[in-house]
Amino acid sequence: MIPVRKFDAIVVGAGGSGMRAALELARANLKVAVLSKVFPTRSHTVAAQGGIAAPLANSGEDNWHWHMYDTVKGSDYLGDQDAIEYMCRRAVEVVVELEHMGMPFDRLESGRIYQRPFGGHTQNYGSPKMAMRSCAAADRTGHAMLHTLYQQNVRSNTQFFIEWMALDLIRDPQDGAVVGVTALEMETGELMIFQAKTVLLATGGAGRIFWATTNAFINTGDGLGMAARAGLPLEDMEFWQFHPTGVAGAGVLITEGVRGEGGYLLNKNGERFMERYAPNAKDLASRDVVSRAMTTEIKEGRGCGEHADHVLLKLDHLGPEVINLRLPGIREIAIKFANADPVRDPIPVVPTVHYQMGGIPANYMGQVVIPEGNSKEAILPGMYAVGECACVSVHGANRLGTNSLLDLVVFGKSSGEQMLKDMATMPRPHRNLPKDAGEATRSRMARLDNAKSGERVADVLNDLRRAMQAHCGVFRFPEDLIAGVSKIKAIAERAARTFIQDKSKVFNTARVEAMELENLVETAMATIVSAEARKESRGAQARADHPDRDDKNWMKHTLWYKEGNRLDYKPVHLKPLTVETMEPKVRTY
Numbered sequence: 066m067i068p069v070r071k072f073d074a075i076v077v078g079a080g081g082s083g084m085r086a087a088l089e090l091a092r093a094n095l096k097v098a099v100l101s102k103v104f105p106t107r108s109h110t111v112a113a114q115g116g117i118a119a120p121l122a123n124s125g126e127d128n129w130h131w132h133m134y135d136t137v138k139g140s141d142y143l144g145d146q147d148a149i150e151y152m153c154r155r156a157v158e159v160v161v162e163l164e165h166m167g168m169p170f171d172r173l174e175s176g177r178i179y180q181r182p183f184g185g186h187t188q189n190y191g192s193p194k195m196a197m198r199s200c201a202a203a204d205r206t207g208h209a210m211l212h213t214l215y216q217q218n219v220r221s222n223t224q225f226f227i228e229w230m231a232l233d234l235i236r237d238p239q240d241g242a243v244v245g246v247t248a249l250e251m252e253t254g255e256l257m258i259f260q261a262k263t264v265l266l267a268t269g270g271a272g273r274i275f276w277a278t279t280n281a282f283i284n285t286g287d288g289l290g291m292a293a294r295a296g297l298p299l300e301d302m303e304f305w306q307f308h309p310t311g312v313a314g315a316g317v318l319i320t321e322g323v324r325g326e327g328g329y330l331l332n333k334n335g336e337r338f339m340e341r342y343a344p345n346a347k348d349l350a351s352r353d354v355v356s357r358a359m360t361t362e363i364k365e366g367r368g369c370g371e372h373a374d375h376v377l378l379k380l381d382h383l384g385p386e387v388i389n390l391r392l393p394g395i396r397e398i399a400i401k402f403a404n405a406d407p408v409r410d411p412i413p414v415v416p417t418v419h420y421q422m423g424g425i426p427a428n429y430m431g432q433v434v435i436p437e438g439n440s441k442e443a444i445l446p447g448m449y450a451v452g453e454c455a456c457v458s459v460h461g462a463n464r465l466g467t468n469s470l471l472d473l474v475v476f477g478k479s480s481g482e483q484m485l486k487d488m489a490t491m492p493r494p495h496r497n498l499p500k501d502a503g504e505a506t507r508s509r510m511a512r513l514d515n516a517k518s519g520e521r522v523a524d525v526l527n528d529l530r531r532a533m534q535a536h537c538g539v540f541r542f543p544e545d546l547i548a549g550v551s552k553i554k555a556i557a558e559r560a561a562r563t564f565i566q567d568k569s570k571v572f573n574t575a576r577v578e579a580m581e582l583e584n585l586v587e588t589a590m591a592t593i594v595s596a597e598a599r600k601e602s603r604g605a606q607a608r609a610d611h612p613d614r615d616d617k618n619w620m621k622h623t624l625w626y627k628e629g630n631r632l633d634y635k636p637v638h639l640k641p642l643t644v645e646t647m648e649p650k651v652r653t654y
């Protein structure tokens with residue numbers, strides 16, 4: 066028997082989204098367990114640099130309507146407009162709350178929160194004038210936010226299970242409700258069932274399916290794998306954001322805040338090429354637009370360096386005072402990873418995989434919604450998803466910078482509120498666990514433990530990441546996508562035959578990596594199958610054979626199912642909560 070522990074709520078993930086949700090629950094005196102593969106303040110939110118969006122209007126006019134317009138346009142009209150309105154309307158509230166919790170934002174002379182411009186955020190419904198909307202703590206905003214949320218959770222008695230890896234969801238066979246998760250304690254190698262009335266997945270992104278990424282080693286799409294194995298669909302997985310400025314050769318992020326502060330991109334001729342691609346917003350156009358422009362410059366032979374394989378980010382004209390005050394972390398990263406001190410030298414940069422717009426389908430209260438009967442969005446009892454692993458969908462086909470940290474706290478809070486409401490209507494005792502609870506996990510572990518030979522995890526993983534990079538990049542070609550689907554299918558078969566030499570139990574990282582690989586495979590398969598099927602270009606999906614957006618046929622969300630590797634679609638929510646629909650237009654910056 067796998068031992069069982071009972072809680073009111075389980076939160077899988079201690080990043081910004083999981084901790085904001087847990088705080089809401091713990092403050093209501095519920096018994097909350099937060100599971101994390103790493104110490105909470107090492108979650109990937111810690112790496113967020115540039116800021117969190119909120120129309121505080123501290124340095125110029127701004128309001129939530131403009132923010133909503135920019136987000137809908139940024140999403141290339143695939144974002145759900147009810148959810149986008151909800152997020153933009155609550156932005157000021159959640160940022161002020163963070164400030165009151167003690168988050169150390171930078172300050173203006175007036176004492177108000179410092180704000181900087183960011184790509185795609187404009188004034189007055191897309192005018193050439195940029196909005197100052199990104200609230201920043203130097204270039205370490207995620208670090209400041211994560212520590213603040215952790216401290217508040219400790220104060221509210223949230224129970225953390227650190228270095229525990231959740232493995233599978235447990236569903237009630239009667240109605241499919243989620244009643245718990247199985248998890249592995251890395252220190253001992255033992256399995257445990259965490260039973261709960263509500264389960265929230267907040268497992269973050271999965272950028273490790275690509276070769277070059279700004280994402281940490283722990284971003285392996287575990288929540289996506291858990292959902293897919295439990296029979297749930299994954300939404301809009303074809304849309305992956307390439308951040309324009311990863312350090313060439315290293316992938317480490319250089320925040321868009323650099324361009325917000327006045328930095329700009331140059332090609333080998335010293336030309337400020339973004340003026341040609343986005344005459345108004347220039348270097349602060351939306352990320353998909355800038356990444357494509359950079360890739361085109363490099364492809365057409367105007368790249369820099371010995372191999373003409375990158376462009377340059379110039380910021381020395383900002384002067385050492387601004388660089389040291391507003392971008393100290395960037396200076397350190399550039400010196401360490403590019404051997405370039407930005408006070409004097411430009412930084413070599415290339416577009417790098419950064420963020421997944423897709424994920425587990427959820428509404429703006431964090432409830433997971435799936436097709437059932439006549440509904441495309443039936444609420445799945447007991448299950449919630451939030452943060453980068455969820456698809457709400459506020460980012461649609463392309464996310465604007467600083468809207469993710471906002472999404473974490475808005476939907477972290479709303480999902481906590483919804484879980485409280487739902488639990489108030491549930492019977493006091495927990496539902497019974499199904500008889501075979503944990504069996505699926507046990508058999509996956511047993512296969513790995515009993516395998517005497519097979520594929521090395523690292524080999525399969527490297528092949529997967531290389532294949533995704535080559536077949537599903539900034540520009541997508543039909544024959545590459547078709548070949549990519551076959552390659553990922555073959556890799557998935559190899560992943561089912563992995564073997565680990567070390568069978569020991571205590572801190573066996575080989576076992577953890579093997580389990581992570583299974584999640585990466587589900588994520589990659591969902592991505593490439595969805596990308597191959599979508600015959601249009603929209604946001605982050607740029608197809609050479611279908612260069613235009615096709616609203617008539619493709620204004621819809623993709624749903625990918627593991628079973629049968631099949632696809633379904635559902636409509637985009639074009640109706641906001643209180644304002645008029647923002648009608649699709651040609652997207653220019």
Ligand SMILES: Cc1cc2nc3c(=O)[nH]c(=O)nc-3n(C[C@H](O)[C@H](O)[C@H](O)COP(=O)(O)OP(=O)(O)OC[C@H]3O[C@@H](n4cnc5c(N)ncnc54)[C@H](O)[C@@H]3O)c2cc1C
Binds near residue numbers: 105
């Ligand atoms: C370098 C970088 C800079 C960025 N800068 C910005 C920015 O300035 N502004 C902005 O808005 N966005 C930014 N982003 C995006 C943003 O930081 C992320 O989208 C966001 O932090 C993700 O938060 P999360 O709560 O969803 O997940 P994460 O912070 O990634 O946390 C995931 C959590 O899940 C846990 N977990 C995962 N799998 C399991 C499992 N199986 N069992 C148990 N626990 C598990 C992990 O341990 C971790 O605690 C940036 C991203 C990167 C990579």
